[in-house]
Amino acid sequence: MQVQTKTVVEPIVKAFDCLHYINGKFVESVDGKTFNNVNPVTEEVYGTVAEGSVADIDIAVKAAKRAFEEGPWGKKSVQERSKILRKVGEILEARQEEIAQLESLDTGKHLKFSRHVDAPRAAANFQFFADYMLSVGTEAYQDEVHNALNYGYRRPIGVVGLIQPWNLPLFLLTWKLAPALAAGCTVVIKPSELTPMTATKLMEILKEAGVPDGVVNLVHGFGPGAGSAINKHPDISGIGFIGQVSTGTKIMEEAAPTLKKLSFELGGKNPNIIFADVDIDEVVATTIRSSFTNQGEVCVCGSRIYVERPIYEEFLEKFAAKTRELKVGDPFDMANDQGALVAKVHYDKVMSYLKIAEEEGGTFVTGGKRPEGLDKGYFIEPTIITGLDDSSRCVREEIFGPVVTVIPFDTEEEVIAAANDTRVGLSNTIWTNDIRRAHRVAHKIVSGLSYINCWFVRDLRTPFGGTKDSGIGRVGGAHSWEFYTELTNICVKL
Numbered sequence: 001m002q003v004q005t006k007t008v009v010e011p012i013v014k015a016f017d018c019l020h021y022i023n024g025k026f027v028e029s030v031d032g033k034t035f036n037n038v039n040p041v042t043e044e045v046y047g048t049v050a051e052g053s054v055a056d057i058d059i060a061v062k063a064a065k066r067a068f069e070e071g072p073w074g075k076k077s078v079q080e081r082s083k084i085l086r087k088v089g090e091i092l093e094a095r096q097e098e099i100a101q102l103e104s105l106d107t108g109k110h111l112k113f114s115r116h117v118d119a120p121r122a123a124a125n126f127q128f129f130a131d132y133m134l135s136v137g138t139e140a141y142q143d144e145v146h147n148a149l150n151y152g153y154r155r156p157i158g159v160v161g162l163i164q165p166w167n168l169p170l171f172l173l174t175w176k177l178a179p180a181l182a183a184g185c186t187v188v189i190k191p192s193e194l195t196p197m198t199a200t201k202l203m204e205i206l207k208e209a210g211v212p213d214g215v216v217n218l219v220h221g222f223g224p225g226a227g228s229a230i231n232k233h234p235d236i237s238g239i240g241f242i243g244q245v246s247t248g249t250k251i252m253e254e255a256a257p258t259l260k261k262l263s264f265e266l267g268g269k270n271p272n273i274i275f276a277d278v279d280i281d282e283v284v285a286t287t288i289r290s291s292f293t294n295q296g297e298v299c300v301c302g303s304r305i306y307v308e309r310p311i312y313e314e315f316l317e318k319f320a321a322k323t324r325e326l327k328v329g330d331p332f333d334m335a336n337d338q339g340a341l342v343a344k345v346h347y348d349k350v351m352s353y354l355k356i357a358e359e360e361g362g363t364f365v366t367g368g369k370r371p372e373g374l375d376k377g378y379f380i381e382p383t384i385i386t387g388l389d390d391s392s393r394c395v396r397e398e399i400f401g402p403v404v405t406v407i408p409f410d411t412e413e414e415v416i417a418a419a420n421d422t423r424v425g426l427s428n429t430i431w432t433n434d435i436r437r438a439h440r441v442a443h444k445i446v447s448g449l450s451y452i453n454c455w456f457v458r459d460l461r462t463p464f465g466g467t468k469d470s471g472i473g474r475v476g477g478a479h480s481w482e483f484y485t486e487l488t489n490i491c492v493k494l
């Protein structure tokens with residue numbers, strides 16, 4: 001008798017229509033406009049989303065400004081604010097399964113990933129900043145020459161706009177929101193138009209945790225509408241943005257006349273450098289994750305793999321064999337490993353790069369197409385491409401999907417030059433057992449993050465962000481605190 005194993009998780013969540021959340025209430029757009037939310041697995045419309053515009057952003061900013069200037073948030077002690085943040089973290093932790101399922105439903109990502117990364121990290125972001133804010137100090141200088149004391153007095157910067165991407169929706173929103181609230185700011189959020197659900201759900205959780213009305217406001221919509229209105233609004237003091245480089249440029253242009261503080265986490269094209277002295281099986285296991293985790297839709301994914309020539313063939317063979325074992329399909333089926341891409345627009349973009357790879361003479365060692373038998377949904381097989389060099393568009397441009405290129409190299413100098421031959425500089429991974437070489441290479445590659453013999457190991461106190469076109473500023477611990485606060489130097493004659 002054949003034993004049937006049930007691998008599909010019965011959902012405990014359903015898609016819902018998303019409204020704005022302004023001054024503690026869920027509301028429609030002023031002009032009543034909505035747009036459709038499309039299920040990335042079935043390609044069917046499964047909800048509507050309120051479409052915000054200048055008028056909705058203005059109402060939200062007014063609510064946030066009132067809450068900042070007159071309301072209770074800024075008047076609460078650090079201890080009281082920390083207590084509320086901790087409560088948000090606790091609720092998120094208690095509702096992890098619901099959050100994970102909602103995220104998978106909205107993004108198409110596999111439930112294994114949203115259970116292990118998205119949902120726990122959303123809770124951890126609140127818990128981390130609830131602790132951090134209780135221990136943070138300020139700088140002070142004793143000036144014996146003038147018999148004076150200088151100290152830094154920090155205050156929140158005011159109303160901040162948080163403009164968010166779709167790849168790790170609640171994980172990244174809470175990564176910005178928790179420090180903003182900890183610092184005493186009030187907030188207007190614009191989530192990605194492609195993934196509105198968990199941000200909307202979070203508003204209920206904030207209310208339950210005791211975040212006063214007007215402190216956090218959420219307006220759905222598109223970049224040129226609601227996004228642009230945030231960029232230009234004179235009462236918004238700073239913007240925390242995560243997304244594409246080209247969008248960062250637009251935000252900067254539109255925010256320039258009102259001189260907003262900007263924190264940008266942008267795209268990358270991250271090299272994964274593998275020297276010949278490594279344990280290949282260990283490297284393959286992590287490279288599978290750094291290539292295809294979350295369908296390759298993680299900003300620190302290593303999409304350019306460089307392998308020292310003596311182990312190139314063996315690495316490629318083992319890497320391809322493990323990649324072929326990855327199962328693509330229903331994100332709620334635990335027999336699968338990879339879900340769907342977030343939306344048709346992104347699916348078409350990734351597919352267009354597969355066409356470019358073909359035209360450029362690349363070889364698909366694995367993948368290169370949608371999986372057989374999956375006629376609906378934005379699914380793409382994990383794809384390894386060889387035979388392209390550093391001039392290829394697939395090697396130079398961010399694809400942000402389950403697609404990697406593998407290129408052999410001969411010398412340390414050559415691979416450092418290749419790694420640096422790009423306008424972006426977010427992260428890199430270096431695999432070697434030679435400790436001196438590991439540090440030397442990390443120092444020579446211009447990038448915000450360098451992982452040596454590991455990938456995406458997170459400590460929330462550390463500076464996270466990119467160099468060159470990959471971003472402006474750093475986030476995490478003191479770096480986030482720095483962004484959401486303004487410093488007054490107070491000089492006291494003693």
Ligand SMILES: NC(=O)C1=CN([C@@H]2O[C@H](COP(=O)(O)OP(=O)(O)OC[C@H]3O[C@@H](n4cnc5c(N)ncnc54)[C@H](O)[C@@H]3O)[C@@H](O)[C@H]2O)C=CC1
Pocket residue numbers: 163164165166167190191192193221222223224226227228231242243244245247248250251265266267268299398400426466470471
């Ligand atoms: N460095 C990092 O930490 C991260 C970088 N990313 C990057 O984000 C990209 C994927 O995210 P997407 O959502 O496609 O990015 P995107 O830049 O298209 O959109 C991000 C957000 O910006 C909004 N937006 C678009 N145009 C705007 C405008 N003119 N003014 C104001 N807002 C505007 C969108 O509506 C969305 O909410 C990838 O390039 C990825 O590398 C994503 C996550 C983290």
Ligand SMILES: O=C(O)/C=C/C=C(\O)C(=O)O
Pocket residue numbers: 167168172175242297298299300458464
């Ligand atoms: O771990 C973080 O703090 C941020 C991670 C961001 C990404 O990985 C992303 O946006 O893809």
